[in-house]
Amino acid sequence: xxxxPASVIDDDRRDAVRAYVNSHRDEFVAQLSDWLRIPSVxxxxxRADDVRRSAEWLADALREVGxxxxxxxxxxxxxxxxxxxxxxxxxxxxxxxxxxxGHHDVQPVxxxxxxxxxPFEPAVVDGPDGDKLLGRGASxxxxxxxxxxxxxxxxxxxxxxxxxxxxxxxxxxxxxxxGSPKFTQLLKEKRDRLDCDAVVVSDTGMYxxxxxxxxxxxxxxxxxxxxxxxxxxxxxxxxxxxxxxxPLTAMAKLLAGLHDDDNRVTLKGFYDNxxxxxxxxxxxxxxxxxxxxxxxxxxxxxxxxGESGFSTLERIWxxxxxxxxxxxxxYMLAGHKTIVPTDAHAKVSFRLIADQQPLDVQAAFxxxxxxxxxxxxxxxxxxxxxxxxxxxxxxxxxxxxxxxSALGRAFEDEVLFTREGGSGPEAEISQILQAPLVxxxxxxxxDRIHAPxxxxxxxxxxxxxxxxxxxxxxxxxQPA
Amino acid sequence: xxxxPASVIDDDRRDAVRAYVNSHRDEFVAQLSDWLRIPSVxxxxxRADDVRRSAEWLADALREVGxxxxxxxxxxxxxxxxxxxxxxxxxxxxxxxxxxxGHHDVQPVxxxxxxxxxPFEPAVVDGPDGDKLLGRGASxxxxxxxxxxxxxxxxxxxxxxxxxxxxxxxxxxxxxxxGSPKFTQLLKEKRDRLDCDAVVVSDTGMYxxxxxxxxxxxxxxxxxxxxxxxxxxxxxxxxxxxxxxxPLTAMAKLLAGLHDDDNRVTLKGFYDNxxxxxxxxxxxxxxxxxxxxxxxxxxxxxxxxGESGFSTLERIWxxxxxxxxxxxxxYMLAGHKTIVPTDAHAKVSFRLIADQQPLDVQAAFxxxxxxxxxxxxxxxxxxxxxxxxxxxxxxxxxxxxxxxSALGRAFEDEVLFTREGGSGPEAEISQILQAPLVxxxxxxxxDRIHAPxxxxxxxxxxxxxxxxxxxxxxxxxQPA
Numbered sequence: 005x006x007x008x009p010a011s012v013i014d015d016d017r018r019d020a021v022r023a024y025v026n027s028h029r030d031e032f033v034a035q036l037s038d039w040l041r042i043p044s045v046x047x048x049x050x051r052a053d054d055v056r057r058s059a060e061w062l063a064d065a066l067r068e069v070g071x072x073x074x075x076x077x078x079x080x081x082x083x084x085x086x087x088x089x090x091x092x093x094x095x096x097x098x099x100x101x102x103x104x105x106g107h108h109d110v111q112p113v114x115x116x117x118x119x120x121x122x123p124f125e126p127a128v129v130d131g132p133d134g135d136k137l138l139g140r141g142a143s144x145x146x147x148x149x150x151x152x153x154x155x156x157x158x159x160x161x162x163x164x165x166x167x168x169x170x171x172x173x174x175x176x177x178x179x180x181x182x183g184s185p186k187f188t189q190l191l192k193e194k195r196d197r198l199d200c201d202a203v204v205v206s207d208t209g210m211y212x213x214x215x216x217x218x219x220x221x222x223x224x225x226x227x228x229x230x231x232x233x234x235x236x237x238x239x240x241x242x243x244x245x246x247x248x249x250x251p252l253t254a255m256a257k258l259l260a261g262l263h264d265d266d267n268r269v270t271l272k273g274f275y276d277n278x279x280x281x282x283x284x285x286x287x288x289x290x291x292x293x294x295x296x297x298x299x300x301x302x303x304x305x306x307x308x309x310g311e312s313g314f315s316t317l318e319r320i321w322x323x324x325x326x327x328x329x330x331x332x333x334x335y336m337l338a339g340h341k342t343i344v345p346t347d348a349h350a351k352v353s354f355r356l357i358a359d360q361q362p363l364d365v366q367a368a369f370x371x372x373x374x375x376x377x378x379x380x381x382x383x384x385x386x387x388x389x390x391x392x393x394x395x396x397x398x399x400x401x402x403x404x405x406x407x408x409s410a411l412g413r414a415f416e417d418e419v420l421f422t423r424e425g426g427s428g429p430e431a432e433i434s435q436i437l438q439a440p441l442v443x444x445x446x447x448x449x450x451d452r453i454h455a456p457x458x459x460x461x462x463x464x465x466x467x468x469x470x471x472x473x474x475x476x477x478x479x480x481x482q483p484a
Numbered sequence: 485x486x487x488x489p490a491s492v493i494d495d496d497r498r499d500a501v502r503a504y505v506n507s508h509r510d511e512f513v514a515q516l517s518d519w520l521r522i523p524s525v526x527x528x529x530x531r532a533d534d535v536r537r538s539a540e541w542l543a544d545a546l547r548e549v550g551x552x553x554x555x556x557x558x559x560x561x562x563x564x565x566x567x568x569x570x571x572x573x574x575x576x577x578x579x580x581x582x583x584x585x586g587h588h589d590v591q592p593v594x595x596x597x598x599x600x601x602x603p604f605e606p607a608v609v610d611g612p613d614g615d616k617l618l619g620r621g622a623s624x625x626x627x628x629x630x631x632x633x634x635x636x637x638x639x640x641x642x643x644x645x646x647x648x649x650x651x652x653x654x655x656x657x658x659x660x661x662x663g664s665p666k667f668t669q670l671l672k673e674k675r676d677r678l679d680c681d682a683v684v685v686s687d688t689g690m691y692x693x694x695x696x697x698x699x700x701x702x703x704x705x706x707x708x709x710x711x712x713x714x715x716x717x718x719x720x721x722x723x724x725x726x727x728x729x730x731p732l733t734a735m736a737k738l739l740a741g742l743h744d745d746d747n748r749v750t751l752k753g754f755y756d757n758x759x760x761x762x763x764x765x766x767x768x769x770x771x772x773x774x775x776x777x778x779x780x781x782x783x784x785x786x787x788x789x790g791e792s793g794f795s796t797l798e799r800i801w802x803x804x805x806x807x808x809x810x811x812x813x814x815y816m817l818a819g820h821k822t823i824v825p826t827d828a829h830a831k832v833s834f835r836l837i838a839d840q841q842p843l844d845v846q847a848a849f850x851x852x853x854x855x856x857x858x859x860x861x862x863x864x865x866x867x868x869x870x871x872x873x874x875x876x877x878x879x880x881x882x883x884x885x886x887x888x889s890a891l892g893r894a895f896e897d898e899v900l901f902t903r904e905g906g907s908g909p910e911a912e913i914s915q916i917l918q919a920p921l922v923x924x925x926x927x928x929x930x931d932r933i934h935a936p937x938x939x940x941x942x943x944x945x946x947x948x949x950x951x952x953x954x955x956x957x958x959x960x961x962q963p964a
Binding site: 248328 | 703
């Protein structure tokens with residue numbers, strides 16, 4: 005038996021919100037299509053003006069909804085990526101303050117020949133989960149930003165209020181698909197404008213398969229290149245083989261030693277700060293429909309594999325990992341050349357779980373390399389930056405409760421928790437703004453974000469708007 | 485105290501041979517220089533006519549010495565590499581038959597800009613070990629073939645004989661530096677012409693450092709490429725990392741597992757057929773002057789490393805090894821790309837010691853890969869041909885005794901045994917001709933064979949001629 009989270013929204017209110025949202029479906033789709041026609045690809049310098057146009061478009065839309073303050077900030081100087089900021093204070097002087105985060109830039113469209121439609125000419129077609137809106141950015145992330153506007157309108161129209169029940173601040177950045185290189189600096193600069201009690205991130209998805217879910221965590225990441233150097237010249241393996249250290253053998257041993265027989269990472273202290281999976285979350289994960297054979301087919305892998313004692317979903321979401329992304333060195337062409345080569349190289353990353361710190365893991369890896377490099381081989385480890393911190397919403401976080409209640413009301417369903425295996429700036433946003441952060445997202449794994457044929461499922465975007473309409477009441481109803 | 489091997493050559497005879505050889509020094513150098521002017525690079529198709537010219541040159545020289553039968557054979561059809569065959573039966577009907585093996589093709593001269601003289605314009609300069617003759621092929625192998633002719637002339641002149649005391653057959657091939665691809669086929673075709681009691685190979689060197697040595701073994705070789713295939717597409721390591729097998733991790737474990745903590749190769753049965761080093765040979769190896777620091781400087785390596793319980797020379801000469809020559813897979817460019825890649829590749833070889841069989845090692849490696857490839861990864865092992873068999877002259881081989889006696893007489897020195905770490909066709913020659921094989925060579929490690937500035941030390945070539953002059957008597961004197 006599934007159980008819906010408790011909600012402060014009564015049935016009449018729900019009916020009113022739902023009716024408002026559904027009656028504005030065509031208007032919403034038309035509006036989103038307008039926005040999707042703007043190819044806001046910040047990674048392409050030739051599209052910079054389009055990204056600015058996209059910001060202006062959103063600023064106008066926010067003004068139209070009623071935001072009294074709408075500004076366009078740029079990250080890292082006037083030519084930086086345009087970030088839309090909007091603020092609508094509540095009439096209630098005791099109201100909580102909420103920052104909504106999203107982004108209006110979109111992924112590049114390469115390989116363009118793999119698309120079955122024009123990425124910036126949106127169209128509606130039917131699909132297994134309801135009508136789909138086709139277009140780059142439909143799901144990631146314009147559709148998920150825009151349902152916030154529809155949800156807020158629904159909230160105001162059905163509540164009779166003239167301002168939201170929380171002080172609302174929107175921060176919709178323009179360089180997320182470029183890795184937000186200057187965005188956190190912008191957050192720091194604008195820190196005093198962004199005071200808040202919680203952050204709602206709408207840039208993630210749901211589990212799919214009919215489950216109503218809320219994401220509660222993202223993995224962190226730190227990655228590096230390791231270079232091993234042996235002899236200064238390639239040596240004839242007949243004349244020298246077996247008597248000098250081979251950097252490729254040393255690299256193989258180094259990389260092989262990173263996992264033990266239980267596929268646990270062997271770095272000293274690696275698991276010390278990992279928050280263990282709670283029984284409650286494990287139960288929730290176990291409730292999710294998961295067809296391993298289908299999942300493997302998606303991965304185009306012939307077997308599941310990972311840390312002993314954990315399921316596939318637990319391994320991806322809730323456990324830290326180490327992966328090798330590339331290895332090279334020595335003779336790599338056709339045929340044979342029997343040398344002891346001079347060098348070996350590898351790219352290695354660690355995915356992290358709260359409360360692991362990337363810099364701690366970097367230090368542990370450096371120590372591991374130092375300890376396991378044989379005499380005669382010199383090692384160099386180069387980490388690409390300071391890494392990305394993991395983020396995990398505490399299960400008892402009130403804002404998480406509010407999101408679950410709002411989603412449960414919108415979908416009339418039990419709400420389960422998921423996590424994402426990937427990495428985002430969430431931990432840093434939360435730290436800079438000194439506020440807890442929660443996720444509200446209705447994308448599906450089948451939306452093909454970052455890939456050709458991106459689309460969004462229109463009924464889900466409308467459910468997102470519904471959830472938003474409830475969310476501000478749910479948050480307002482919580483004790484301060 | 486060093487002790488010279490016993491010899492049948494008395495002092496008078498020695499003095500006569502030495503006087504003959506030394507008085508023909510200038511003639512020998514002029515003759516060799518003539519031959520070195522012919523750029524017989526068989527690997528360069530444009531030099532094919534030069535290689536034919538080189539064969540004709542040698543054929544004429546052999547006729548001039550007195551060989552009644554001189555023929556030019558071609559390996560693999562009329563356009564094949566020309567191999568010079570010459571035969572001079574002994575007048576003694578009970579004489580043993582000896583095949584002398586060498587080659588008249590030379591290595592290419594690239595990189596030509598690294599030479600300090602013109603490779604095919606021989607010249608004499610002085611050097612630390614005596615005058616050097618500069619030129620491609622001076623040491624490898626024209627110089628070592630030509631001292632056989634001078635040695636035979638010295639033998640006949642000083643013994644008063646009109647034919648050699650053994651039935652002499654010369655086989656001087658023209659595609660050795662191309663790996664002798666068709667030479668063994670030629671040997672099989674001409675098998676009935678090549679009946680013999682022993683083969684003398686003059687294509688190796690001495691240890692140098694003033695030691696008088698004879699090579700008694702070469703390592704065999706078998707090498708392969710291993711390909712591991714994981715997922716059919718590169719996967720996002722955030723979405724899939726830690727839950728599917730990574731072919732690079734599997735490759736690292738596979739390669740790391742090839743050596744145990746004592747740096748012994750872990751393949752099942754790998755050492756079963758390895759002839760252990762005898763105490764006598766270990767003592768001889770220990771007697772050789774060996775400066776490990778200097779050796780490491782030559783290798784441009786910062787440490788020695790290898791199988792526990794063996795010295796560096798023993799590791800290179802007398803122990804089988806496994807080396808990794810190349811590894812590649814996944815993302816190998818600048819920066820980072822956090823994928824679980826589809827593929828991992830490696831080039832791996834095994835150097836073999838008699839009586840290891842390349843095909844046995846191939847089977848053991850295939851079994852190892854099969855046993856150690858995790859579920860979800862498919863492995864493919866491709867060996868480059870059937871491999872090269874190792875060869876080891878038994879220490880009690882009579883022909884080895886004869887070579888040691890001849891060399892000891894020529895150098896007036898104790899004769900120590902060495903081996904070579906590399907590989908040659910010796911085992912196959914010995915098998916096809918069903919005869920034991922010994923090495924007689926006076927090249928030095930400093931001769932820069934296969935490299936720019938190849939040269940030979942003239943006094944050593946003359947010592948080679950002297951040794952040859954004694955060798956036929958030493959062999960003839962042995963019981964049948």
